[in-house]
Amino acid sequence: MTLNEKGISKREIFTQLKQKQTQDFDWRTGRIFCSVYPAGKEIEEIAKEAYTMFLTENPVDPTLFPSLRDMETEVVAMCSDVLQGGKEAVGSLTTGGTESILLAIKTAKNRAKALNPTQTEFEIIIPYSIHSAFFKACDYFEVKPVVIPLTEDFKADAKAVENAITNNTILIAASAPSYVFGVVDPIREIGEIAIKNNLLFHIDACIGGVVLGFNRLAGMKNVPEFDFSIPGVTSISMDLHKYGYTAKGCSVLMHKDKTYRKHQYYACSEWTGYTLVNPTILSTKTGGPIAAAWAVMKFLxxxxxxxxxxxxxxxxxxxxxxxxxxxxxxxxxxxxxxxxxxxxxxxxxxxxxxxxxxxxxxxxxxxxxxxxxxxxxxxxxxxxxxxxxxxxxxxxxxxxxxxxxGLVKKTTEKVTIEAVKKLAQNLSPENFEKIGKILGFSNGKVPEKLALINRIMDVLPPDTVRNTLIDYMNDFYTLNEER
Ligand SMILES: Cc1ncc(COP(=O)(O)O)c(C=O)c1O
Incomplete structure (x- = not known):
């Protein structure tokens, strides 16, 4: 495909966009249980309007757009209040839970390096049930993930956390709640361990920040404790683009105080261009998510x-x-x-x-x-x-x-699984193509029935699943006009 030589009309553009949208899951029906968090048309419209109002404004330079700095600090303050952060808590708006988690780990690594410039190996302790974003952060920032087991109730085993601490440990993390099981790790117990060992303690409250925060404020019974009121907690991630009901591209990373957040920042004085200091990973970005979050929070x-x-x-x-x-x-x-x-x-x-x-x-x-x-x-x-x-x-x-x-797997399926397992031992382009054919991927289309694929993925070794997924995605994101 080449770019059309002459531009096309606004009307035609939106006809085409609407046409493209017909391929998508119609989430407004509510028949979907992931990826979207609809809370009503009015809230959606408020987010949309506020977002587009600040679409072009750029938080990269808060001196040019003080409105964004104001809204960001107000949103952080409102969230910190829900999480009992007190006067000292500070934070930043990021583009999502993953960025908040990446930055929590970058902060821990930078702080460790500042405290001990000779440290060369870095470890974080994470429960088995923690979100994949922590593994991604470890991969990006060359930090070793030390995974500890769960107890019978699917919560982090606090004793195992304590036993896993070494001289290289820079941070402990826990979930409030874990995505998979929806339960909150023993935050108070782990907080005590963090204090005793002078370690940072991050709470992944990407889901629970809003859910548990407002369950508590709504006076519900037995809401698990998880926030800054617990001694030892030094940072919390809380996503507004999920149960905060605002536009996608918005999470908050909060720190107990400014002395911790300092290590999250990046400034560059080496290059020849404009002075650069970034609190988060991206530089230029839209002000939309900041304005939308501010508007939805104030509205609700x-x-x-x-x-x-x-x-x-x-x-x-x-x-x-x-x-x-x-x-x-x-x-x-x-x-x-x-x-x-x-x-x-x-x-x-x-x-x-x-x-x-x-x-x-x-x-x-x-x-x-x-x-x-x-x-x-x-x-x-x-x-x-x-x-x-x-x-x-x-x-x-x-x-x-x-x-x-019935539970009994059909013989043909068994044979297929064995064939894929064998091919996956050597993921050459030819074998990858063969696997694709067996599983029913053609022209980058996902097969309608996924039972066989899911079953096969479930029995393949994790390394093979990882490599197959990467190869598949690498293929999927190529132009295919037949699609
Ligand atoms: C508990 C938890 N942490 C982190 C994330 C990552 O958030 P995001 O997809 O916004 O990057 C998720 C996403 O569902 C989550 O459920």
Whole structure:
């Protein structure tokens, strides 16, 4: 494809954009349980309007756009208040949970280097259930991830945290909650360990910052503790583009005080251009997410967030009891927030995922792990309030259908799995193409049924899954006019 020589009209552009959008999942139906967090049309419109108002403004230079600096510091202050940060807490808006986590680890590494310039090896201690963004940060910043096990309730084993500390440890991290199990790690216990060992302690509250924060403010019972009120916590990530209901591209990384945040900044005096000092990873970026976050938070206020929290938690409780009541399904552990996973005790989860898809529901498939078999994950939002009964009815029908097929894997499938495993031992371009054909990928199109692919991924060694995914993505993002 080449760029059209002459520009096309605005009307034609939007016709084409609308046409492209028809390929996408219609999330406004609410039949999706990941990636989007809809909280109503009015909130969406406010975010959109505020975003476009500051689309071109650029926070890279706060002297040019003090409005963005003001809004950013106000959003951070409002979040820090929810997380009981006190007067000293500070923070920055980032583009998402991953960037907040990357920066928390960069901060820890820079601080360690400042305190001990001879340190050359750096380790962070993370529970088995922590989000993949921590592994990504370790990969980017050359830090070793030291993974500790979980206890029976799927929470980090605090004793194992203590035992894993070495002279190279620069930070401990925990989840509030973990994405997979929806439970909060023992923050108070780990906080004590962090203090005793003079270590930084980061809480991944990308989900819980808003959910648990407002559950507490709404006066709900048994909300797990996780925030700055707990001694030892030095930084928290809290995503506003998820349960904060604002535009994508917005998370907050908060530090206990400025002495910690200092190590997050980057300044460059070596080059010949304009003076550069960046609090976050990107330099030039749009002011849109900052304005949208400010607008949505002000619009909802504490009461607005608490009301949505009540609806979301009630809806989640209905899903959980409904799923546990279906013969052959079981929710994993005791989720403490509005996301959770469930496994199949009869029938297989791979086919169940496809069956639900056929009925127009999109849940998230998760491969098996050391603590539970392959499972399906739900992130519940306000939009699901009126859909619980319909979902549970469809789920029951799908489970019955899958159970009829039985757990026994068909011989042909066994043969296919073995063939892929063999080919994957040497991921040459030819073998990669052969695997693609077996799995049904053609012209970069994803096959409609994913049961076989998910089942195969579940049995391949992690290294092979990683390499296959990279090769597949590398292929997928190429122009294919037949698509
Ligand atoms: C607990 C948790 N941490 C971090 C992240 C990463 O956030 P993002 O996708 O915004 O980069 C997620 C995403 O779902 C999450 O659930």
């Amino acid at each position: 206020g504490q009461d607005g967030y608490c009301d949505i929290s009540r609806i979301t938690m009630d809806t989640t409780a209905r899903f959980i009891s409904g799923i546990n009541a279906i013969d052959g399904l079981k929710v994993v552990g005791n989720p403490e927030v509005s996301l959770f996973s469930f496994t199949t005790t009869k029938g297989n989860p791979y086919d169940l995922f496809d069956e639900l898809n056929d009925k127009g529901w999109f849940v998230q498939f998760q491969l098996s792990n050391d603590y539970c078999p392959a499972n399906l994950h739900l992130t519940v939002s306000k939009i699901h309030e009126g859909l619980v009964d319909e979902f549970l009815l469809d789920l029951k029908t799908c489970v019955e259908k899958v159970q009829k097929k």
